Amino acid sequence: xxxxxPAAPPAPSPTAEAAAGTAGAAGTAGSRTPRTxxxxxxxxxxxxxxxxxxxxTRGPYVVDADGNRFRLTAANWDGAQGSWSGSGNIADPASxxxxxxxxxxxxxxxxxxxxxxxxxxxxxxxxxxxxxxxxEMIRTTAPVPDSAVxxxxxxxxxxxLQVFDAVVSALASDGFAVILNNHTNTTRxxxxxxxxxxxxxxxxxxxxADDWVFMARRYRSEPRVAGADLYNEVRxxxxxxxxxxxxxxxxxxxxxxxxxxxxxTEANPDLLVVVEGINWTGIPVDGFAHGRPTLxxxxxxxxxxxxxxxxxxxxxxxxxxxxxxxxxxxxGETSDxxxxxxxxxxxxxxxxxxxxxxxxxxxxxxxxxVWISEFGIGSDETNPKPRAWFTxxxxxxxxxxxxxxxxxxxxxxxxDSWAMLRYAPDGARSGLLDPGDxxxxxxxxxxxxxxxxxxxxxxxxxxxxxxxxxxxxxxxRVRSTGDWDSGARKAACPDGLRLTGLSHxxxxxxCTDTGTGDLRAAGPEQTVVRDERYVPPGGxxxxxxxxxxxxxxxxxxxYAVRGARTSSALCAPARTTLGTAGRTVWFDRxxxxxxxxxxxxxxxxxxxxxxAADEYAAGIAFTTRVGSQGTPDALLxxxxxx
Numbered sequence: 001x002x003x004x005x006p007a008a009p010p011a012p013s014p015t016a017e018a019a020a021g022t023a024g025a026a027g028t029a030g031s032r033t034p035r036t037x038x039x040x041x042x043x044x045x046x047x048x049x050x051x052x053x054x055x056x057t058r059g060p061y062v063v064d065a066d067g068n069r070f071r072l073t074a075a076n077w078d079g080a081q082g083s084w085s086g087s088g089n090i091a092d093p094a095s096x097x098x099x100x101x102x103x104x105x106x107x108x109x110x111x112x113x114x115x116x117x118x119x120x121x122x123x124x125x126x127x128x129x130x131x132x133x134x135x136e137m138i139r140t141t142a143p144v145p146d147s148a149v150x151x152x153x154x155x156x157x158x159x160x161l162q163v164f165d166a167v168v169s170a171l172a173s174d175g176f177a178v179i180l181n182n183h184t185n186t187t188r189x190x191x192x193x194x195x196x197x198x199x200x201x202x203x204x205x206x207x208x209a210d211d212w213v214f215m216a217r218r219y220r221s222e223p224r225v226a227g228a229d230l231y232n233e234v235r236x237x238x239x240x241x242x243x244x245x246x247x248x249x250x251x252x253x254x255x256x257x258x259x260x261x262x263x264x265t266e267a268n269p270d271l272l273v274v275v276e277g278i279n280w281t282g283i284p285v286d287g288f289a290h291g292r293p294t295l296x297x298x299x300x301x302x303x304x305x306x307x308x309x310x311x312x313x314x315x316x317x318x319x320x321x322x323x324x325x326x327x328x329x330x331x332g333e334t335s336d337x338x339x340x341x342x343x344x345x346x347x348x349x350x351x352x353x354x355x356x357x358x359x360x361x362x363x364x365x366x367x368x369x370v371w372i373s374e375f376g377i378g379s380d381e382t383n384p385k386p387r388a389w390f391t392x393x394x395x396x397x398x399x400x401x402x403x404x405x406x407x408x409x410x411x412x413x414x415x416d417s418w419a420m421l422r423y424a425p426d427g428a429r430s431g432l433l434d435p436g437d438x439x440x441x442x443x444x445x446x447x448x449x450x451x452x453x454x455x456x457x458x459x460x461x462x463x464x465x466x467x468x469x470x471x472x473x474x475x476x477r478v479r480s481t482g483d484w485d486s487g488a489r490k491a492a493c494p495d496g497l498r499l500t501g502l503s504h505x506x507x508x509x510x511c512t513d514t515g516t517g518d519l520r521a522a523g524p525e526q527t528v529v530r531d532e533r534y535v536p537p538g539g540x541x542x543x544x545x546x547x548x549x550x551x552x553x554x555x556x557x558x559y560a561v562r563g564a565r566t567s568s569a570l571c572a573p574a575r576t577t578l579g580t581a582g583r584t585v586w587f588d589r590x591x592x593x594x595x596x597x598x599x600x601x602x603x604x605x606x607x608x609x610x611x612a613a614d615e616y617a618a619g620i621a622f623t624t625r626v627g628s629q630g631t632p633d634a635l636l637x638x639x640x641x642x
Contacts, residue, residue, distance in 0.1 A: 051127070053223035054270035055177065056309045059459040060359035061452060062272070062369050062403060069452050072371055074128040074179065074405035075121070075420055079107035080164050081132035081232075082187025086194055097189040098416040103148040104137050104160040104187045106167050108410040110150045111423040114167070117410070118174045120421055123433055125447035129176050130229060130373055130405045131168065132183035135203060135211050137161060140187075151427065165218075172224035179274065179405075180215055181229035181373075182208075190233065197237040199230070199255055209259045216267030227272035228263050229373065230256050233279035233316060241281040244297035247469030252278055254469065257303050264307040265476065274371060275303055276314045277355070284326040286334050291324040294354040295370070300604040302366035304463040304511070306474045308494050312403075313366075315355040316374035319389035323350055340389035347392050348399075356400045364600030365464040365510060371403040378417040379437050390439070394446045401451035406443075460613075462599035465491040465499075465509035467561050477524060478558065478570065484528045485560040488567040492558030496520070499556040499617050501610035502632045503603030504587050507561050510602040514613045516640055519555060521575040527551055529569040535619075541584045542621035542634050549619035549636060553578055556617040565630030566622045574616075582618065582638035585609045611637035 052065040064070045079102035088095030100107060108117055121129070137160045144163060149155040155163050171178050185202035186195050195201050199208045212228060219225040234242045234252050244253045260273040277298070282290030294315045305311050319340035321327035326334070339347060352360065359370040375397075377390045397404050411419025413430055420443075421431040432440050465472050467489040473479055474494040484490065493499055493511035496518040501510030513519070527550065534549045541547065550556060550571035555578065558570035585592050587609030594612050602608065609632070611617050619636035622628075 050175075051177070053177070053226060055226045055272050057272070057311065057369055058309065058456045059362050059367055060369055061456050062312065063456050067455050067458075069454060069456050070127070070177070071401075071451060072128045072177070072179070072369075072403035072405065073126055073447055074130050074177075074371075074373070074403070075124070075126055075409035076130045076132065076181075076374060076405055076407045077106050077167075077409045078102070078132050078183070078407070079410075080105050080137055080160065080167075081134045081181075081183035082136070082189060084188050086188050098411065100412050100415050101148075103144045104134070104140060105144055105148060105163040106131070106410070107408075107412070108421075108423055109152050109155065109163070109167075110148050111412075111425060112151050112427050112429075114152050114170050116427075117421075118170060118176075120429065120433065121176070121409070122174070124420060124443070127175075127177060128179060128226070128405075129171055129409070130179045130181050131164075131171070132181045132232065133164060133215075134184040134187045135182065135208065136185065136187045137164065138211055138214065168219060168222065168225060172222045175224070177224055177226040178219075178222075179227035179229050179272070179373075180219070180225065181232060181274075182212065182215075183232040193238055197235050198242055198250065198252070199234065199259075200249065201237060205249070205255050205258070208255075209262050212259050212263050213267045216263045216271060220268045223270065225271075227274055227312070228260075229274035229276070229314065230259050232276065234276065235278070235280040236282065242278050243281075244278060244293070245301045245466075245468065251469075253297070253301055253303070260303065260311070261306045261474075264305055264310060269307045269310075271310065272312050273305055273310050274312045274314050274373070276316070276373070279316065280326060284328060284332045284334050290326070290334070292321065292354070295358055296354060298358055298366045300601060301466070302368075302464050304365075304465065304472075304474050304494060306476060306494060308461055308463070308496060312369045312371050313355075313358050314371040314373040316407075317351070317355075317372060317393065318375060319377060319386040319393070323354065339393075340385045342389075344392050344395075347389070348396060351396050351400070356396075356402065359402070360400070361600070363460065363462065363598055365462045365602050366600065367462070369403055370400075371405065372397060373405045374407040375404065376407040376418050377439065379431065379439060380417040381438075387438070391442060394442045397446060398449040398451070401449075404446070460512060460514035460598075461497060462514075462602075463494060463497060463511040464602045465493065465511060465558075467491050467507035473558070475557065477520075478526065481524060481526065484526070484570060485530075485568045488560035488562045490558065490560040490570075492570055497557075499558060500615075501593070501599065501602060501608060501617075502559065502587075502620065502635060504607035504609070504633065505564065505629070505631050506603055506606045507564075508603035508606065508608075509559060510599045510608075510610060512599060512613075514598070516616075519574050519576075519616065519640070520557070521573045523573075525573050526557070527554060527571045529571060530567070541582070541619070541636050545621040545623045545633060547619055547621045547636075552580075554618075556620070559620060559632075561631075563629075565624070566620060566632055569620050571618075577642050578616065579639035579642045582615075582636055584621070585611065585635045585637050586633065587635075588633035609635045611635060614640055616640050 083102040277295035322338040324336035497511040548569035554571040593610040621634040
């Protein structure tokens with residue numbers, strides 16, 4: 001759901017905006033089709049997709065357990081995140097989004113048997129479902145009313161979470177990849193100032209992460225539960241913006257990193273972790289700073305999960321919003337263009353700048369698959385601008401070979417014209433499976449576009465380390481040994497990677513496995529280096545500087561700082577004989593990095609040093625002389641091969 005900024009009245013989500021003009025009218029783009037008639041005009045068949053879990057990532061692609069490309073061809077089956085608008089009687093359907101009271105469970109279970117719903121999902125060509133939920137749903141103990149599951153009587157007497165369980169089980173058994181999405185704190189329809197602006201708007205960050213651990217553990221035995229989409233459309237509240245890296249309670253980068261690590265290390269290491277960009281900051285008034293950062297901060301500050309190859313980034317795009325437009329009309333509307341106001345070329349550039357650069361620019365610390373996990377439009381849309389936007393948007397998804405998820409999947413006939421599938425009380429269906437729906441040819445073209453298929457070769461990993469505000473020890477083997485430099489801020493590469501770059505100031509590092517794969521020997525052995533004891537006689541590679549050098553046969557995997565000063569180096573033994581010939585890479589007065597920018601800009605605005613692809617880092621040099629802060633000045637880089 002597209003969020004409006006808080007300074008204005010809550011702007012309608014795309015589904016709400018469409019329904020406002022069609023409340024009480026049946027969808028006009030497609031005929032109502034009885035459930036007994038098969039009218040699948042989409043290109044897919046109703047057969048279950050063939051793929052082997054778990055899912056992971058290789059560069060810009062999601063892959064299955066066999067290493068084959070798995071494009072997330074998805075839709076959002078909403079309802080369990082809540083539908084109450086926040087005003088009026090919660091028991092009155094008119095007080096719910098589009099007049100649809102979801103009762104805190106996925107929509108449609110009152111009208112269609114679960115198996116029939118899933119068969120229609122297959123006919124749309126879907127292989128995955130983004131399944132929103134609220135934190136409130138987890139704790140609701142009252143059973144849903146019988147009327148909410150009238151077409152699925154086996155679900156009577158169940159709580160919303162138990163109904164959610166049944167839906168997850170059915171989807172997984174039918175071959176869909178299920179991406180759990182924490183959409184809201186409360187079961188209230190988003191957007192604007194509604195208590196759901198941030199992951200911690202109505203609860204603590206700790207409680208939010210605890211809930212994710214609970215959900216990830218709950219479905220761990222079902223391997224087709226493939227991902228955890230951490231939070232939906234993080235945005236400004238009345239008082240403050242979310243940020244990306246400030247280290248305060250509104251730091252979305254830090255919160256997502258914490259939740260991702262806890263999910264992967266405490267609950268289920270097989271899950272994909274999906275991090276959405278920031279949806280809105282600032283006050284939507286001309287003359288005041290405001291905008292939609294989306295994934296732009298990722299270029300300089302990315303995430304490094306404790307389990308590599310599990311990170312997916314996501315963004316949302318709707319025609320009625322814009323790069324600096326909240327989507328509001330009237331109060332809160334600014335003179336900024338909406339996405340639907342952009343030319344085809346302008347839209348292409350904006351999408352690249354806001355999201356697609358993450359997957360298009362390979363071999364960077366931020367390189368990851370980009371999932372456009374929400375986009376959509378109404379079947380009754382007649383305005384040429386949004387219709388042209390939808391055409392251009394689907395073309396851009398095809399050109400970028402992107403993963404995607406349409407919003408929404410299910411709605412009630414006569415209520416939500418944006419839904420792909422709309423069901424009447426008697427189960428009659430209308431929507432994208434009908435040839436009269438103007439969206440159908442575009443959807444079919446999108447799902448039929450093959451893009452990259454088959455086996456995806458492994459690519460070198462590049463991951464960023466930061467000691468900006470806290471420890472950043474991403475190696476599970478290092479974590480298991482305890483605190484290796486008490487009182488210092490520590491950073492260590494994820495298991496399988498080695499330290500290859502450092503910044504002169506700012507405490508940033510770069511990890512990789514390029515050229516060697518996992519270089520570390522088996523076992524827990526590691527060495528904390530705080531002095532020059534491993535610098536051999538005659539081996540002074542940085543005269544006049546303090547040198548923290550690894551012992552023979554070992555390489556750098558981490559470092560620690562106290563304030564700005566270098567405190568220690570962490571070394572691990574290699575699984576093979578290492579070369580001893582090396583060079584000193586100075587970066588105290590400028591960058592000293594390999595050509596072609598491997599790994600990307602891992603310490604924006606700082607001097608950086610980095611070893612070559614066929615080298616390992618064996619030491620850090622610094623000085624505490626007058627005028628110096630003791631920050632890293634040089635690396636000892638040695639050839640990996642003897």
